[in-house]
């Protein structure tokens with residue numbers, strides 16, 4: 163009994179001493195001084211120094227103010243006038259990312275380059291039973307027409323399957339078709355197309371759910387492969403200045419991979435997860451044979467909900483956080499599968515993956531349970547359906563503040579913009595989608611026609627409508643480096659400076675607006691704006707030091723800007739050799 167009392171006194175004293183000491187003068191571990199700090203905080207937008215204690219920022223101010231609270235053992239970083247911004251947040255990407263054992267076809271802009279990369283990869287990996295890769299674009303092929311013969315010419319003895327950079331279609335070689343048993347007689351599965359030549363032969367191109375016909379024959383990736391990929395891609399992301407990322411279609415099987423990295427103390431990013439929700443008509447991956455029976459559908463959803471409730475308890479941050487689900491309403495413009503009110507130039511209005519009624523019911527169910535719902539919607543009709551469902555859920559449940567999101571929102575009806583604002587829906591857009599490369603100019607814009615193309619991926623329209631806009635990359639699809647993406651949205655030109663004057667330049671936004679979408683708005687999108695996304699006392703010390711002041715240099719210099727230091731929760735996750 164006495165021992166207990168004694169302990170209690172000691173505990174009380176301890177708390178009091180700690181509290182008094184903290185109020186008087188927190189121990190400052192590190193200060194950053196003599197810089198230009200863009201805080202994103204309206205109370206103090208600019209400063210030249212800040213102090214870090216543990217994982218948090220404890221003070222933001224002038225260099226002399228900050229130096230005055232430092233101790234003898236405080237580490238001092240002299241910024242030499244360099245710019246500091248809050249850590250970049252990517253609100254839509256796909257971790258753990260591509261296997262470290264796949265051929266990377268991003269940026270292969272010619273047929274020769276496409277074939278060379280495949281041939282070299284095959285040569286370097288002689289024992290791999292399947293050759294799998296990703297990242298090609300239509301512009302690499304003659305007349306934008308893909309065909310299995312282009313792969314057969316370099317790899318004929320082993321099966322090959324490589325997906326287009328959007329991931330909504332893929333190209334197989336003849337050997338892969340043979341193994342999968344796909345021939346002229348094979349018919350389309352639900353929600354997918356097997357592309358065929360005029361003579362009826364499969365060309366090797368598979369769209370949407372038809373990809374499953376090939377993918378089901380590819381040996382699955384090992385857990386170790388996922389883990390190694392996660393570690394490598396986290397290093398790359400930290401070097402790009404990313405501190406928080408939002409995983410936009412989490413496969414349930416990958417949670418243990420993230421947990422393993424957390425247990426090993428190797429997480430370099432804060433993750434937010436959103437596993438999938440499916441319509442009654444589609445099976446796993448959107449294509450299988452799940453039931454149309456609504457009773458069974460209800461049971462399936464209940465099972466998901468139960469899992470998701472448990473996950474929400476298990477992963478509540480600050481590094482691994484769960485609380486959102488994602489549905490996919492349509493495909494992409496490039497594949498003509500994004501759902502439009504009016505036909506594409508050349509015909510077709512896309513492939514809807516959900517019926518409105520089913521979508522309303524499902525969204526309302528998750529909304530009622532307090533989950534944030536992300537809906538991939540690219541075409542104007544799909545975006546309209548997403549907004550309808552959010553409106554339905556809010557009315558049916560009497561809920562507000564769920565911060566539901568439309569992912570991509572590439573071609574909205576202009577008349578739908580006020581609905582985003584009034585429903586409190588976030589536009590989760592991808593800055594690099596406005597990069598006017600050959601695919602955008604010769605395929606995307608042409609399929610939409612000028613009326614729709616003129617406001618496609620125009621981030622200005624969301625800003626002007628007062629909508630919260632969180633930027634992401636859709637990595638896997640595009641690179642995740644925020645700096646080239648900021649250049650893209652302020653110029654609407656390629657890194658080479660084309661087209662002169664920019665692609666529909668009315669859609670340009672300022673560097674400052676782009677920074678907000680990559681920092682504060684990303685934190686808002688995961689309900690974390692009170693703990694990060696701006697640099698202010700009490701916030702987590704997630705920040706980036708840049709080699710140039712992107713707020714004042716000419717836009718081409720943004721492309722020459724380097725990330726010098728990335729800090730997550732006070733800990734360095736990347737430091738350039740030049741700093």
Ligand SMILES: [Zn+2]
Pocket residue numbers: 254255256410636
């Ligand atoms: Zn995505």
